[in-house]
Amino acid sequence: xxxxxxxxxxxxxxxxxxxxxxxxxxxxxxxxxxxxxxxxxxxxxxxxxxxxxxxxxxxxxxxxxxxxxxxxxxxxxxxxxxxxxxxxxxxxxxxxxxxxxxxxxxxxxxxxxxxxxxxxxxxxxxxxxxxxxxxxxxxxxxxxxxxxxxxxxxxxxxxxxxxxxxxxxxxxxxxxxxxxxxxxxxxxxxxxxxxxxxxxxxxxxxxxxxxxxxxxxxxxxxxxxxxxxxxxxxxxxx
Numbered sequence: 492x493x494x495x496x497x498x499x500x501x502x503x504x505x506x507x508x509x510x511x512x513x514x515x516x517x518x519x520x521x522x523x524x525x526x527x528x529x530x531x532x533x534x535x536x537x538x539x540x541x542x543x544x545x546x547x548x549x550x551x552x553x554x555x556x557x558x559x560x561x562x563x564x565x566x567x568x569x570x571x572x573x574x575x576x577x578x579x580x581x582x583x584x585x586x587x588x589x590x591x592x593x594x595x596x597x598x599x600x601x602x603x604x605x606x607x608x609x610x611x612x613x614x615x616x617x618x619x620x621x622x623x624x625x626x627x628x629x630x631x632x633x634x635x636x637x638x639x640x641x642x643x644x645x646x647x648x649x650x651x652x653x654x655x656x657x658x659x660x661x662x663x664x665x666x667x668x669x670x671x672x673x674x675x676x677x678x679x680x681x682x683x684x685x686x687x688x689x690x691x692x693x694x695x696x697x698x699x700x701x702x703x704x705x706x707x708x709x710x711x712x713x714x715x716x717x718x719x720x721x722x723x724x725x726x727x728x729x
Contacts, residue, residue, distance in 0.1 A: 513620050515618050516619070517529055517612065517613070525573055533574070534581070537577075540621050542660075543623045545584075550571045552567035552592070553597050554570075556597070560595060563595040580703055581660065582660050597614040640653070641676065642679060661713070663707065664720055673725075677725055677728035681728070
């Protein structure tokens with residue numbers, strides 16, 4: 492019975508740990524701007540979690556042992572805020588970011604390493620913990636209403652929202668599943684020579700900014716880039 496209880500406990504702990512994904516971002520001394528290599532690593536992590544149904548995201552900032560307590564609390568909070576900004580700029584819903592806290596310094600003896608410089612480098616960090624919804628929600632399959640909307644009666648000023656025309660999070664190109672939808676749109680529009688329209692790109696979760704950052708170009712013009720992608724695609728097809 493004792494062995495069984497131990498096995499069940501370990502199994503539960505393993506299952507729980509599998510639900511959380513963790514990532515650490517490291518900083519230079521006295522800095523809260525994200526180094527380029529760390530920024531690239533962070534974007535790679537975001538690409539792994541962006542398609543998940545996320546329950547919550549926790550962001551904790553830390554410092555090494557140098558500096559006063561007040562200084563380290565402020566700096567660690569600035570580091571945590573910098574990471575939150577990256578999430579926001581890449582269209583993550585801020586409502587799931589439940590903790591953005593600066594924890595101050597980490598004691599030297601926490602890390603088992605003799606090289607003092609290396610220890611301090613490991614302590615200048617932000618820890619990100621992503622907890623997905625568990626068990627995962629079943630994928631919602633939306634009805635393709637493209638043909639009905641575009642072939643129906645249209646009048647000046649109508650706005651059409653196509654649910655199945657989706658972009659990769661943070662990028663200005665479509666998901667693989669959305670390409671056939673855009674091809675269908677091109678065929679229908681080619682037949683409707685009396686229809687003139689404008690294309691508007693949209694983003695979400697930009698934390699007060701007018702636009703999000705395109706991960707490919709690093710420019711804050713993602714909605715414009717998405718609209719241009721659709722325009723260029725249709726010009727080639729129609």
